[in-house]
Amino acid sequence: MSIHLQREIENLKKKILSLGAIVEQAVQQATESIEQADADLASQVIEQDLRIDDTEVEVEEDCLKILALYQPVATDLRFIIAVLKINNDLERIGDLAVNIAERGKFLATQPKPDISFDFAKMSGYARQMLKTSLDSLVDFSAEEAGRVCESDDAVDSMNRQMYLMVQDSIRENINQIESLIHLLSVSRHLERIGDHATNIAEDVIYMVQGQIIRHKTENYK
């Protein structure tokens, strides 16, 4: 590969990792705004989404520029296509962080609902999946990516548990129904963040192995 293409790919790697770090922080702060009933922190997450959106646009333009200028093939082509798709997932995770923060702003105005659910733990799982999926991209490691797909079960299971807890809590505290339904949404958003990390990991496996493993999850176990 030409030295110029190599340099462009290195820059792209840095940019997508930096986008990943901003998105991960947004998810962390959004969850914290729920746990701490912190409306200011929630507003901060919502404002910072502009930076995520701008970076997504930049990354996509970089990918198109590289494709048009260098016409990469084989591994390089697969890397660019993977970045294009992963970029999309990161932006949507950013949107989910905003949705969580919006719930945070509302919940901060309400009495604390009577439910003990470990959002920090669930958010921690989802963020770890995100981090590992991006590491696997940079390391070109299908094995690392495979671990992300396996972790998705833990997040899904916490979400199912939350459904049951919310139903019980509504039965006991019908006056808190609105807040409890908002908390259920937060759990669903975290579960979807886990799904996006899984999508990223699947794209990495495809990039590395040159075959599409989506919908055939047994292949990378």
Next chain:
Amino acid sequence: MSIHLQREIENLKKKILSLGAIVEQAVQQATESIEQADADLASQVIEQDLRIDDTEVEVEEDCLKILALYQPVATDLRFIIAVLKINNDLERIGDLAVNIAERGKFLATQPKPDISFDFAKMSGYARQMLKTSLDSLVDFSAEEAGRVCESDDAVDSMNRQMYLMVQDSIRENINQIESLIHLLSVSRHLERIGDHATNIAEDVIYMVQGQIIRHKTENYK
């Protein structure tokens, strides 16, 4: 553009439109399984998702093959990249139809919940958005795509209305809480289908105008 590339692009257009038609039908049938409490129809939607997944993989492989073999530039390159992303959205809409159908299977085993929400109308809006977004791709029409983005408000507003209706119904019929929360999920899934159609439309606008309009929705109005 070479005659071969032209032929490949025409084939790709046909394939993505045919995927769109299958996905649209899945959404329609999944919604019908809710309205008619039809567990068999729901199971059919779940089984047919395999076909959507297989077609998605085929479309992605076709895009990569075209990029590697013909190294398209300008409009052709933007079209291939748009198809790659739209393909992804279509597959995720298929997954949402499966999620709706899974709720349909559960709800068919329960007494009909006491709520009158027009799922057929909401699903109709979402499917119309999907159809128009794919038409705008084939017609290279930013104007048509712009209309999709505008329609998203109607679907969002129906989803918000559903939140309020479900809260009221749970207050009145606490014993139906599980079914009502499932119906709320159906409404959210339809709302997300509208979001995916909006993403498709935004990709078309980018393809046609050569500029990324995401996050700047006023530009195409």
